[in-house]
Amino acid sequence: MNLFADIRATVIAALTEMQAEGTLPSGLDFSNVAVEPPRDAAHGDMATNAAMVLAKPAGLQPRVIAEALAGKLLSDGRITSADVAGPGFLNLRLAPVVWQGLVQKALLSGTDFGRSMIGSGIKVNVEFVSANPTGPMHVGHVRGAVVGDALANLLAFAGWEVTREYYINDGGAQVDVLARSAFERYRQAHGLDPEIREGLYPGEYLIPVGEALKEKYGDSLLDKGEQFWLADIREFSTQMMMQMIREDLAALGVSMDVYSSEKALYGTGKIEAAINTLRDMGLIYEGTLEPPKGKEPEDWEPRVQTLFRSTAHGDDVDRPVQKSDGSWTYFAPDIAYHFDKVQRGFDQLIDIFGADHGGYVKRMKAAVSALSGGRVALDIKLIQLVKLWKNGEPFKMSKRAGTFVTLRDVVEMAGADVTRFIMLTRKNDVALDFDFDKVLEQSKDNPVFYVQYANARVNSIMRKAREAGMDVSDATLAAADLTKLDHVAEIEVAKKIAEWPRLVETAARGNEPHRVAFYLYELASDLHGLWNRGNDEPNLRFLQDDTATSTAKIALARAVGVVICSGLGILGVTPVEEMR
RNA sequence: GCACCCAUAGCUCAGCUGGAUAGAGCGUUGCCCUCCGAAGGCAAAGGUCGCACGUUCGAAUCGUGCUGGGUGCACCA
Numbered sequence: 018m019n020l021f022a023d024i025r026a027t028v029i030a031a032l033t034e035m036q037a038e039g040t041l042p043s044g045l046d047f048s049n050v051a052v053e054p055p056r057d058a059a060h061g062d063m064a065t066n067a068a069m070v071l072a073k074p075a076g077l078q079p080r081v082i083a084e085a086l087a088g089k090l091l092s093d094g095r096i097t098s099a100d101v102a103g104p105g106f107l108n109l110r111l112a113p114v115v116w117q118g119l120v121q122k123a124l125l126s127g128t129d130f131g132r133s134m135i136g137s138g139i140k141v142n143v144e145f146v147s148a149n150p151t152g153p154m155h156v157g158h159v160r161g162a163v164v165g166d167a168l169a170n171l172l173a174f175a176g177w178e179v180t181r182e183y184y185i186n187d188g189g190a191q192v193d194v195l196a197r198s199a200f201e202r203y204r205q206a207h208g209l210d211p212e213i214r215e216g217l218y219p220g221e222y223l224i225p226v227g228e229a230l231k232e233k234y235g236d237s238l239l240d241k242g243e244q245f246w247l248a249d250i251r252e253f254s255t256q257m258m259m260q261m262i263r264e265d266l267a268a269l270g271v272s273m274d275v276y277s278s279e280k281a282l283y284g285t286g287k288i289e290a291a292i293n294t295l296r297d298m299g300l301i302y303e304g305t306l307e308p309p310k311g312k313e314p315e316d317w318e319p320r321v322q323t324l325f326r327s328t329a330h331g332d333d334v335d336r337p338v339q340k341s342d343g344s345w346t347y348f349a350p351d352i353a354y355h356f357d358k359v360q361r362g363f364d365q366l367i368d369i370f371g372a373d374h375g376g377y378v379k380r381m382k383a384a385v386s387a388l389s390g391g392r393v394a395l396d397i398k399l400i401q402l403v404k405l406w407k408n409g410e411p412f413k414m415s416k417r418a419g420t421f422v423t424l425r426d427v428v429e430m431a432g433a434d435v436t437r438f439i440m441l442t443r444k445n446d447v448a449l450d451f452d453f454d455k456v457l458e459q460s461k462d463n464p465v466f467y468v469q470y471a472n473a474r475v476n477s478i479m480r481k482a483r484e485a486g487m488d489v490s491d492a493t494l495a496a497a498d499l500t501k502l503d504h505v506a507e508i509e510v511a512k513k514i515a516e517w518p519r520l521v522e523t524a525a526r527g528n529e530p531h532r533v534a535f536y537l538y539e540l541a542s543d544l545h546g547l548w549n550r551g552n553d554e555p556n557l558r559f560l561q562d563d564t565a566t567s568t569a570k571i572a573l574a575r576a577v578g579v580v581i582c583s584g585l586g587i588l589g590v591t592p593v594e595e596m597r
Numbered sequence: 598g599c600a601c602c603c604a605u606a607g608c609u610c611a612g613c614u615g616g617a618u619a620g621a622g623c624g625u626u627g628c629c630c631u632c633c634g635a636a637g638g639c640a641a642a643g644g645u646c647g648c649a650c651g652u653u654c655g656a657a658u659c660g661u662g663c664u665g666g667g668u669g670c671a672c673c674a
Binding site: 049051053054055056057060064066069072073079102103104105106108149186188189190191279305306307308309310314316317318320322324332333334336337339340341342344346347348350351371372373374375376377378379399401402442443444446447448450459460461462464466470474477478516519520523524526527529531532535536538539542548549550551552553558559560596 | 598599600601602603609610611612613614615616617618619620621622623630634635636637638639653654655667668669670671672673674
């Protein structure tokens with residue numbers, strides 16, 4: 018599937034043959050032998066470092082190995098040249114037929130082109146968003162939601178068995194605050210003045226909750242004390258908030274496979290079981306922590322606490338799992354929750370956190386490491402801030418929530434597709450500017466537009482061809498005489514298409530969905546470049562007088578379109594067929 | 598004080614897990630287009646990859662120590 022992997026296999030086979038012939042000593046480790054695109058395309062199509070990696074263990078000069086290897090490789094029909102260069106690189110050139118064949122393969126596979134099996138048999142859990150169920154989702158959540166969802170898509174495309182999961186933080190004090198805030202709105206629904214005291218949630222989104230409470234309870238709770246209604250209203254409000262959050266996520270095109278509740282962990286013995294598992298490992302003890310140096314809290318006093326020896330698994334200090342009154346800290350259910358994920362049989366866990374939670378990375382990794390006996394890897398992606406801009410200045414207003422910009426505001430102003438794409442135009446750990454004016458601009462400066470436009474152009478070509486009576490079904494295009502794609506400019510585009518399967522694998526291995534967005538931009542750029550050359554060089558236009566030539570050229574364009582659609586699918590962005 | 602993240606062209610950022618002469622867009626400069634396959638095109642200039650050591654055939658990439666910015670640091674989640 019991945020051409021680079023194919024050629025690498027060929028290289029390894031040649032090396033093995035050389036061992037059999039005695040050109041190379043036996044017992045060499047080939048794992049560091051790589052076949053990659055060279056940095057400079059002028060060097061060739063692919064380069065292998067085999068000679069340099071093996072020179073030392075083989076006790077031979079790099080050039081000696083490289084030249085012998087070159088001789089072997091040239092007997093492969095796909096390889097037209099193999100030149101030794103630099104310190105011992107072997108630069109390979111592949112026959113045009115290889116690239117032409119790839120175009121055909123893309124057409125035959127459709128949007129499955131690039132699908133990989135490297136994750137086959139690996140169960141991965143991607144936990145993301147996990148916003149507190151106390152209000153609508155805001156901008157801060159959008160990026161994490163998009164990154165998590167796109168990453169899940171990417172991993173699935175590369176063969177992983179993916180579960181998307183949302184952890185509902187409904188076990189702490191914040192849902193009590195939610196209940197009290199909702200109670201005030203309930204009073205308001207009865208015509209009373211709500212008392213939104215300091216510390217309560219002031220957002221107007223709770224007004225409908227108050228009305229729903231009135232619907233359900235009438236006036237029966239109005240003069241009752243908190244002890245009579247807190248649990249019920251908490252449950253009721255949390256449900257309504259989660260419903261709202263699901264709708265917010267849906268508006269962004271995100272759906273979860275599993276919603277896990279923190280509250281549901283209490284009273285089931287799961288927390289105790291997780292902590293006891295650690296205890297059996299000798300990782301739980303009663304002790305006193307040192308005060309943090311440099312910034313000692315005002316009310317600090319030495320206190321005996323139940324601690325998790327996270328330092329045994331790479332953390333900097335041990336962490337408390339119980340408060341001084343004996344109740345659990347927030348960390349305890351988190352441990353239990355991750356233990357639950359381990360017990361559900363996941364081989365790999367991914368958490369998407371806001372960058373402000375960076376301090377919890379080591380302790381969570383320590384917990385997973387301990388509870389899985391090192392079997393399960395936890396990767397935590399920290400998502401940096403998004404700064405919103407409009408009219409050249411920071412955008413802060415919100416229609417509904419008052420204090421923050423909601424996800425809905427963003428989606429309504431920019432659209433889900435644009436929002437998703439832009440959120441992936443930066444690495445997760447770098448801050449991102451989101452300018453409402455720029456992201457909606459129809460110009461080359463806007464990457465979303467640029468990529469969509471490339472696909473629209475492909476569709477435009479096919480539309481015109483159909484109008485001219487041509488058959489441009491994928492089957493016909495795949496059967497075209499692709500040797501007519503013999504111009505270097507066309508071969509270059511085919512080479513870019515060839516990179517797609519490899520990119521999918523690299524991006525998936527690194528949990529880096531942003532790579533897909535960058536690749537699509539480059540691919541679009543190549544298509545636009547070829548299109549533009551058609552202005553001056555009519556023989557590079559996609560539509561020619563000769564049907565066979567046209568069919569071949571359209572096949573190339575269509576292959577680009579297929580990859581763009583496939584890539585956009587991973588990003589969760591709908592490809593457009595026509596720009597308006 | 599400690600931990601984590603960031604630092605690459607004037608600006609915004611990539612850089613395929615250690616490869617060759619470090620890339621793209623914007624901006625700048627110069628040419629082309631204003632008979633629609635131009636919601637522009639071609640080309641050029643622009644860099645001590647924050648600094649200093651180290652690891653090795655080879656470092657923007659790995660290690661150590663600094664500098665500057667961000668985030669977070671017991672009984673909040």
